[in-house]
Amino acid sequence: MISIVGNDMLCTTVQNFINEKRIPHAILIEGDYGTGKHTLAKYLSLAIVCEKENSPCGSCNNCHLANVNSHPDITVVAAQDGKKTITVSQIREIRNDAYIKPHQAQKRIFIIDGADSMNEQSQNALLKVLEEPPMAVMFILIAENKSSLLDTIISRCVTLTLNTPEFTVGYEYIKSKTNYEPNLIKEALESEKNNIGRALNALEGISSSKTEAAAKQFLDFAINGDSFSMLKTVTAYSKNRVDANNFIKDLKYLIAQKIRKSPNSNLSKPLMSIYSTLPEFENSLLTNINLNLLFCNLTSKMTEHIWRNK
Secondary structure (H helix, E strand, O other): OOOOOOOHHHHHHHHHHHHOOOOOOEEEEEOOOOOOHHHHHHHHHHHHHOOOOOOOOOOOHHHHHHHOOOOOOEEEEOOOOOOOOOOHHHHHHHHHHOOOOOOOOOOEEEEEEOHHHOOHHHHHHHHHHHHOOOOOEEEEEEEOOHHHOOHHHHHOOEEEEOOOOOHHHHHHHHHHHOOOOHHHHHHHHHHOOOOHHHHHHHHHOOOOOOOHHHHHHHHHHHHOOOHHHHHHHHHHHOOOHHHHHHHHHHHHHHHHHHHHHOOOOOOHHHHHHHHHHHHHHHHHOOOOOOHHHHHHHHHHHHHHHHHHOO
16 A cells, blocks of 8 residues: 555555546645655556556566556647747647557556646646547546646546645654754755655755745845846746746745844845735736736845845
8 A cells, every 4th residue: 555654544545546446537735845645646557557467566578667667558748848838729638649559558648747838728628528528548636736737627627736745754754764863854844844755855856846945045145235147037937827836935945044144144134024925926826917017026125135135
């Protein structure tokens, strides 16, 4: 049985789907970066293509091919290099392939990684096959924020939401899997809001998301009063609400870390002021606000708060 820390009930639900041979034809796996979305998608894929009665066995030919990402009936679709969204042409290709019989397993599986990066046109193209799916096909959508998906897409999927565990559970897990000092584990978990994946990346010095490095640059430019570079940094995130939301979320994490590490520094007060205003920008993303305008306002407020207090 699969085990994802802090999500025991969800794992039991998934195993029941598998044991009772009633895995839904479309599943939406939702959760923050580092909560185990891809682990769950991989496990479901193994269970579907496995040749044995008690699937997934992990040792049959289909399981072996799936484990090394070479199974002919498992297709993973994500935004292409250099692009922020999954294009409508990619979805149309999935739609066409869905009507081709499986090559080796009983079903074909299409994993849409970053489903919340699809624009409305791409989602409508996918909806056509979700409404009347072929019998031998399963769709797994992976998303950090399902609010970016059309209600019609969500309603045709069984949603599995992964949550971060309680602090003590996450602490004991990382402690059992690594050799880091207890105080470092504690600091990483606290700064990453109990998110195990993010905490492990913080301990290993790895950026937790594609927006974190940009958010760090943005904050550094703000501290140095370089508004032009701030705006240049966020240009890439001014076309997609999911990326914009992730950027602001990462910015919150980084500001909180900086305040916690140096609570008595000259920057502490202005950073706390900035931190308290960020929820306003997160709420603005739920409206039709122009993203360029949102980031211009964010840049202006941050530089004003910092340089007014220097």
